[in-house]
Amino acid sequence: MGRVWKFGDDIDTDAIIPGRFLTIYDPKELASHAFEGTRDEFAKEARQGDIIVAGRNFGCGSSREHAPIALKGAGIEFVVAKSFARIFYRNAINTGILPVVCEHTDEISDGKQASVNLKESYIESEGRIYPLDPIPEFMMKIVEAGGLVEYAKKR
Amino acid sequence: MGYTISEKIFSSHCKKECSAGEVVMAPVDGAMIHDITGPLAINVFKEMEGSKVFDPKKVIMLFDHQIPADSISAAKNHVMMREFAKEQGIFNYDIKEGVCHQVVPEKGRVKPGDIIVGSDSHTCAYGALGAFSTGIGSTDMAYVLKFGELYFRIPETIKIDANGKFQDRVGPKDLILNLAGDIGADGATYRALEFCGSAFSDMDIPGRMTCSNMAIEMGAKAGIVPPDKKTWEYLKGRCDCEQFSLSSDSDAKFFEERSYDVSEINPKVAVPHNVDNVVDVSEVAGKHIDQVFIGSCTNGRYEDFAEAAGVLGDNKFADDVRVIIVPASKDEYMKVLRAGLIEKFVEAGALVEAPCCGPCMGGAFGLLAPGEVSLSTSNRNFKGRQGSTEAFVYLSSPATAAASAIKGVITDPREV
Numbered sequence: 394m395g396r397v398w399k400f401g402d403d404i405d406t407d408a409i410i411p412g413r414f415l416t417i418y419d420p421k422e423l424a425s426h427a428f429e430g431t432r433d434e435f436a437k438e439a440r441q442g443d444i445i446v447a448g449r450n451f452g453c454g455s456s457r458e459h460a461p462i463a464l465k466g467a468g469i470e471f472v473v474a475k476s477f478a479r480i481f482y483r484n485a486i487n488t489g490i491l492p493v494v495c496e497h498t499d500e501i502s503d504g505k506q507a508s509v510n511l512k513e514s515y516i517e518s519e520g521r522i523y524p525l526d527p528i529p530e531f532m533m534k535i536v537e538a539g540g541l542v543e544y545a546k547k548r
Numbered sequence: 549m550g551y552t553i554s555e556k557i558f559s560s561h562c563k564k565e566c567s568a569g570e571v572v573m574a575p576v577d578g579a580m581i582h583d584i585t586g587p588l589a590i591n592v593f594k595e596m597e598g599s600k601v602f603d604p605k606k607v608i609m610l611f612d613h614q615i616p617a618d619s620i621s622a623a624k625n626h627v628m629m630r631e632f633a634k635e636q637g638i639f640n641y642d643i644k645e646g647v648c649h650q651v652v653p654e655k656g657r658v659k660p661g662d663i664i665v666g667s668d669s670h671t672c673a674y675g676a677l678g679a680f681s682t683g684i685g686s687t688d689m690a691y692v693l694k695f696g697e698l699y700f701r702i703p704e705t706i707k708i709d710a711n712g713k714f715q716d717r718v719g720p721k722d723l724i725l726n727l728a729g730d731i732g733a734d735g736a737t738y739r740a741l742e743f744c745g746s747a748f749s750d751m752d753i754p755g756r757m758t759c760s761n762m763a764i765e766m767g768a769k770a771g772i773v774p775p776d777k778k779t780w781e782y783l784k785g786r787c788d789c790e791q792f793s794l795s796s797d798s799d800a801k802f803f804e805e806r807s808y809d810v811s812e813i814n815p816k817v818a819v820p821h822n823v824d825n826v827v828d829v830s831e832v833a834g835k836h837i838d839q840v841f842i843g844s845c846t847n848g849r850y851e852d853f854a855e856a857a858g859v860l861g862d863n864k865f866a867d868d869v870r871v872i873i874v875p876a877s878k879d880e881y882m883k884v885l886r887a888g889l890i891e892k893f894v895e896a897g898a899l900v901e902a903p904c905c906g907p908c909m910g911g912a913f914g915l916l917a918p919g920e921v922s923l924s925t926s927n928r929n930f931k932g933r934q935g936s937t938e939a940f941v942y943l944s945s946p947a948t949a950a951a952s953a954i955k956g957v958i959t960d961p962r963e964v
């Protein structure tokens with residue numbers, strides 16, 4: 394259960410973490426600059442377990458893994474969006490934030506509480522339930538291993 | 549049933565017939581890391597208990613984003629990467645050669661049919677030479693450094709068939725901006741683009757690089773030009789590889805096909821804050837600009853500067869515009885220098901900087917203040933990309949950038 398942070402379409406990685414912070418690697422420190430200049434209250438108010446809910450093409454742009462790391466550092470566990478940019482999607486899985494596709498994100502409101510049930514593939518907010526697309530099978534293997542690092546160690 | 553170039557490249561690497569949609573583990577021919585995403589990849593490589601990289605000769609290392617080091621943290625990252633290169637026996641181009649996507653092809657580190665990965669989203673640029681190359685994140689890169697392979701979903705292909713001749717002062721950048729406008733920022737997500745037709749076979753390699761570079765701006769995984777005579781000529785003396793042919797079969801299955809007559813394309817600009825916000829220059833002509841940047845992996849080659857110099861002629865750049873010119877590599881810098889263009893640009897009022905990413909991503913220098921407007925030949929105009937989130941970045945060709953820099957306002961290069 395966490396607060397919904399609602400975003401629109403085409404949220405790019407420059408917005409998630411601007412270029413001038415890319416020499417930083419510490420998740421907490423990156424998190425303190427997340428959405429700097431575009432949504433300043435995010436870094437201050439986001440809490441562990443919060444959920445980002447967005448439109449199409451979330452995470453487009455750069456391959457910077459600093460983007461999902463910054464969100465993870467801010468406490469985000471799930472990003473629920475209508476669609477994701479390819480590199481961000483993989484980076485998110487690899488760094489341990491779960492990107493899940495949901496067509497109905499327009500119906501979910503900013504600031505409300507929501508929870509994601511991955512097993513049964515739905516997100517619940519304000520007493521309503523919206524179905525999620527299942528995470529592709531080969532991605533799930535990495536998620537189940539505990540991320541790509543653990544997957545690589547076991548190989 | 550026939551196969552696309554992407555399917556053929558994966559089939560030959562995986563030693564079995566592969567079709568779009570399949571998820572495969574494929575070996576890579578090259579892995580590029582730079583100063584921004586490299587340190588993270590190296591740290592994760594260590595976390596993965598990596599000791600030796602899969603093949604030091606296939607790892608390409610260079611620094612381009614924050615060079616010469618613009619902060620102590622950047623300098624520390626450089627030191628860390630240098631040490632890793634030494635310990636692993638990786639050749640490090642360091643800060644000396646320029647922007648990754650110019651240096652990798654220039655140094656012969658990519659050839660047609662290769663699979664190349666880079667921890668940089670514009671790695672798709674090497675599709676200009678007929679390779680399947682794509683950007684990955686740092687954790688995926690760590691995995692590649694350790695195992696020399698990565699899992700890929702083989703993409704469906706969108707075929708772009710462009711024919712006809714460009715109007716004077718209109719070129720590859722206008723075509724690719726036009727495509728981004730049509731296809732949209734996510735219209736090619738998970739797909740490969742294949743650039744075909746006489747407009748591409750007539751195009752020189754630098755122009756093809758401009759187009760392949762921006763495939764990612766449509767969400768594409770790759771942007772491939774079938775290799776031809778020009779490709780093999782470019783590779784001569786850079787890498788020793790046997791010539792072979794590589795193209796999609798006539799009965800290959802494409803996800804979508806789009807046709808263009810490039811003679812109908814006018815000079816284009818992408819207006820803030822999305823790359824697919826594309827209009828004819830005439831629609832925003834007269835807009836005041838504070839800064840012009842000509843450079844980047846998209847348009848930082850000799851041909852781009854020659855085009856800009858042609859538009860400049862004997863004019864001067866407008867007094868109230870800061871013009872920043874950054875050749876993409878040492879080789880390109882030397883060509884520009886020897887042709888006398890640096891002198892010409894400096895005399896006209898520009899700053900010419902050493903090869904690096906420069907103002908492209910708002911890291912090292914050339915940042916914008918709130919309210920300022922920049923016209924840039926690079927590939928992204930996201931909010932905050934070149935400094936303040938309250939600044940405005942327009943994208944254009946070098947010809948449009950030069951014409952606008954002379955007038956101080958966005959200008960159609962055909963009118964100068």
Ligand code: SF4
Nearest residue numbers: 647844845905908909
């Ligand atoms: S020039 Fe710009 S787009 Fe190209 S690699 Fe550098 S920062 Fe990235």
